[in-house]
Amino acid sequence: MTAELPYPARWEADVVLRDGGTALLRPIRPDDAERLVSFYARVSEESKYYRFFAPYPQLSERDVARFTQVDHRDRVAFILTVGDEMIAVARYDRTGPRDAEAAFLVQDAHQGRGVGSVLLEHLAQAARENGIEKFTAEVLPDNRRMAVVFREAGYEVTGDMEDGVVTFALEIEPTAMSMAVMGAREHRAEARSVERLLTPGSIAVVGASRSRDKVGQALVRNLVLGGFTGPVYAVNPTARAVAGVPAYGSLLDVPGEIDLAVVAVPADAVRDVVIDCAAKGVHGLLVVSSGFAETGREGRERQRKLARLARAYGLRVIGPSALGIINTQPGLCLNASLSPVVPARGAVGFFCQSGELGSVILETVARRGLGLSTFVSAGNRADVSGNDLMQYWGEDAATEVVLLFLESIGNPRKFSRVARRLAQTKPVVAVRSGRFTQGVPIGHTVHRTSVPQAAVDAMFRQAGVILVDTLDAMLDVAQVLAYQPLPAGGDLAIVGNSDSLGMLAADAAAEAGLTVVRQAGALPPDATAEDFERALGEVVHDEEVDSVLAVWVSPLDRDGADVAEVIARVAGECTKPVVVTFLGSQGVPEPLRRYDEDGVAVRGSVPSYPSPDAGVRALAKVTAYARWRASPRGRIPPLEGIDDDRARSIVAGVLADRPDGGDVEGKGLDDLLACYGIDIWPAYPVGSADEAVATAGRLGWNVVLKATAPHLRQRPDMADVWRNIDTEAEMRDAWATMAGTMGEPERAGFVVQQMAAPGVPVVIGCAEDQMFGPIVSFGLAGVATDLLGDLAYRIPPLTDVDAAEMVREVRAAPLLFGHRGGEHADVAALEDLLHRVSRLAQDLPEVVTAYLQPVLARPSGLTVLGARVQVVPVEPQARTDWYARRLTRL
Structure with a gap:
């Protein structure tokens, strides 16, 4: 008989369901017996019949014991709970060395929420860890819901019918299709969960105060004065009304439904609010209260418990220590924040973390005249993060541009995955503070990373994110993206009435990688509106011009209204981006705005910059993004000669001999690399x-x-x-x-x-980071490259485009392409080797570092002259979030 394994806590997961609610998924335990009986009593007779193929009104004691006592290897069962209530169960029982039979039962009230898909996803991952490759499942033909779960899972599925029962066979090895299905499910669920937070129909402020200098009153006041269209309730046990809003002693006393609870009570009272929210049926919480992770160890533990408790009851949380949320949608008019400043309605979604920074951002955005669709300050982001907001903005029709001010990144692997998907349709601009100091603000519970800054920046570029250094630079870029079309290329025309500013713009363009193809800077200082109209008309109709910078300064005391009218009209009628330096103004000046019927500034409005070089740098960033968006993403090429099973066996053997890890040496090193088609000289x-x-x-x-x-x-x-x-x-x-x-x-x-035959020496490597996972690097070998950090980085898996870009983006790359009469290296062989190292890094999280050095790249083929591979033991759950999606747990 197989010995029972210890309870696998690594399989516990907070998951988001199709409707945006959350649940706790975990392995079943013997003490779940009573919970299982209660769950089964709530399941309909029809669902029981679908599960057991016969009337089965209740479970016997023997059934309960058999279902709750598993060994976590040959017999595995997961339950899904909301609060203390079980809502679903899934299990597999091994039927052969590589096969198992799977079965599912979902409470009727929770069917249609995507529960079966989530359970299958996590059950398959547990099975793979235990060496199982195929599930079989018997389903009655009428059980359409379960049949759909299997057919839409993305795995290899076959089905046969015998004796009135359909037997599905699922090859559970992850495939491109199953990964795409998981990603789409995760995207829809998380987008819906954030939508419920940002579009509430009713709000209760818990901790509302009658004192004007208290946070609780500011929240009520801003909601009311902001014109929120739904009911607002104040929760205050000693007041009858707060700021004209009716007050109630507790959430449970509020007569109507509540979608969002805004919490401003002391930190140690937040737990009780979560319990009340669950009992009231609230969808989520916005916690502005402080006193959590920013206060130290005790606060971090309090924050961890807050997130886990809320998720266990089906709730998402923004905060704690959040400034709040804003949604300018006209049918909502939501200002659930501590800021009295609300920018105008627009198409930009903004995410930041600290409340103090959020106040500065809102004031700066409003001053520039940049319109927002939604704004979220997540504070310590115990739960909802920038990744969640990107999922939402990908589906939000009101948001066309996404801005992220990131003080830390909790899950870089997911960030890369989600941002790349979003950036293919909507531009994402990010500021990442602490880039060079690797600093993390107090209250942000994230792992430290040893990844070099160049690798982090490469991750942003690989995902198509526009990375800038400052808030001003972010807003400079956002102005172009929000109001002007994307450029078709990097050819710039400059039109202006100042030669000196025109030269400044031309220098900035050369530095930023734009090409000035027309410079109509010869307009006289006193150029008229007609002069500008003629000059602008010429360049916008020039097929060689991709974008336009207009400069107008007034030597006299002129307001330039006629010039502004011309610029706005020309810009509104052309399909090329036009930006200006107009009287040194910053933002979107009133004379250069175009409005829709609701008085909202729309595309065709012209952004202005106090100096032309700022406008040129913004155009350069937008141009690089447009180039990325128009470029093919590529494909992950198939590789011959891969034996990942044998590679895992070799690594396991090394770690069996050296439990603390070490270098793979001698024949073991040769054999390991040979598993990926890499031969060492x-x-x-x-x-x-x-x-x-x-x-x-x-x-x-x-x-x-x-x-x-x-x-x-x-x-x-x-x-x-x-x-x-x-x-x-x-x-x-x-x-x-x-x-x-x-x-x-x-x-x-x-x-x-x-x-070996001579060639250009290069080095190819990979490293495993606890935050980023695997990272692949490429550079030319040598001390100069080491000292200058001339390396290219990417996160696996690599597409053919990724590998080609890596080889070409290092500064020393010309040496591979016949520099000064040298021979052209076999670049295709180098790219193939990059894919093989990438695959090794992706397959083997135990490989903490692997370097092929030097590799001689010859005109025909290449030679690997040396290699070093270092392995360390890893936890069984390492990187399981790739194959079974879950919320990050603190």
Whole structure:
């Protein structure tokens, strides 16, 4: 009999269902017996019949024991709970070495919420961890809901009918289709969960105060004065009304339904509010209360419990320590924030974290005249994060541009996945504070990362995110994206009545990578509106021009209304972006705005910059994004010669011998890399000059003597390698010289290798980070590259476009393409090797670092002269979020 494994807490997960509600998914336990009986009593007779194929009104004691006592290997069961109530159960029972039978039962009231799909997703991941490759499931033909779950799962599914029962067979190995299905399900569910928070029909302010200087009153006042169209309730046990709003002693006393609870009570009272919200049927909470993770260890624990409790009861949480949320939708007019400043309605969604920064952002946005659709300050973001908001904005018709001010990133892998999807249809602009200090604000409970800044920036670029350094730069870019079309290319025309400002703009364009193809800067200082209309008309109709910068300064005391009218009209009628420096104004000046019938500034409005170089830099960022968006994303190419099962076995063997981890050496290293089609040029360790001579003789001479110790590789004086050794005398001379330079042979790690054909030396590597997961790097080998950090990075899996860009984006890349008469390297072979290292990194989270160095890239093929792979033990749940989506748990 198989021994029972310890309770696998790693399988516990907070999940979001189709309607946006949350639930706790976890393995079943023996103490769930009473909970299971209660659940089964609430299931309809029809659902019971579908599960057991016969009338089965109640479970026997034997049934209950069998269903709740599992070994977590051959018999696994998951339950889904909301609060203390079980709403679904799924299980598998192993029927063979690689096969298991799966079964599901969902309470009728919760059918249609996507429960079955979530359970299948997590049950399949648990099965894969236990070596199971295929599920079978028997379903009655009338059980259409379960049949749909299997057919739409994205796995390889086959079905047969016998004796009136349909048997489905599911190959549960993740596929491109199943991953796409998981991503789409996650996207829809999380978008819906945020929608419920940002579009409430009714709101209760818990902790509403009668004192004007209290947070609770400010929240009520801003909701009322902002014109919120739904009912607002105040919860205050000692008041009858707050700011003209009726007050109630508790949430449970409120007579109507409540969609959103805005919480402003002391931190230690928030837990009770969550319980009341669950009892009242509230959809979510906005917690502005402080006293959580920003206060230290006790506060972090309080914050963790808040998020877990809320999710367990089906609730999402914005906050704590949040400034609040704003939705300018005309049928809503929501200002559930502490800010009295609400920017005009527009098409920009804005996410930030700290409340203090949020106030500055709102005031700055309003001053610039940039319109917002929605604004969220998530504070410590114990639950709802920027990833969730991106999911929502991807579906929100009112949002066309997304701005993210990120003080930390809790789940970079998910950020990359979600941002890339969103950026394909809507531009995403991000500021990431702490880029160079790696600082994390107090209250943000995230893992530290050792990933170099260049790799983090590459992740943003790979996802299509426009990364800027400051809030002003973000708003500069947002003005173009919100009101002007995307450029078709990087050719810029400059029109203006100032030669000096025109030259400043041209210099900025050259620095930013734009090409000035027309510079009509010869307009006189006193140019008229007609002069501008003529000059602008010429450039916007020029097919060689992709974007236009107009500069107008007045040497006299003129308001420029006639010039503004011309610029606005020309810009509104053309399909190219037009930006201006108009009287040194910043934002979207009134004379340059175009309005719809509701008085909202719309596309065709012209953004202005106080100096032309700021406008040019914004155009350059938008141009780079337009180029990314128009470029093919590529595909993940199939690779021949991959044996990932054997690779895992090799790694497991190394860790069995060295439980704390270490380098994979000798034949194990050769075999591991061979599993991914990577062959290492043979190297033979030698411990003395005699051994070196004997080894070189067996190889037929023309060899190298090389020091392989990590601290000696790639020395600037190249003393770590002695090449073209052809005789015994030459070898002994090389040995004596290198031993004198490098020290003891044992520490130097001397090896003898056959001379390889010459080529351009490159280094390809990967590393595993606890936040980012695997990261692949590429660069040319050498001390100069190491010192300058001339490396390209990407997050696997790599598409063919990713690999091609990596090879070409390093500054030393011309050496691979025939620089100064050199030979053109086999770039296709390099890209193939990048894909193989990427696949290794993706398959093996135990590989903490792997470097192929140097790799000689020749005109035909390449040679891997050296490699180092280091493995460490990892938790079984490492990276399971790739194959079973869950909310991040603190």
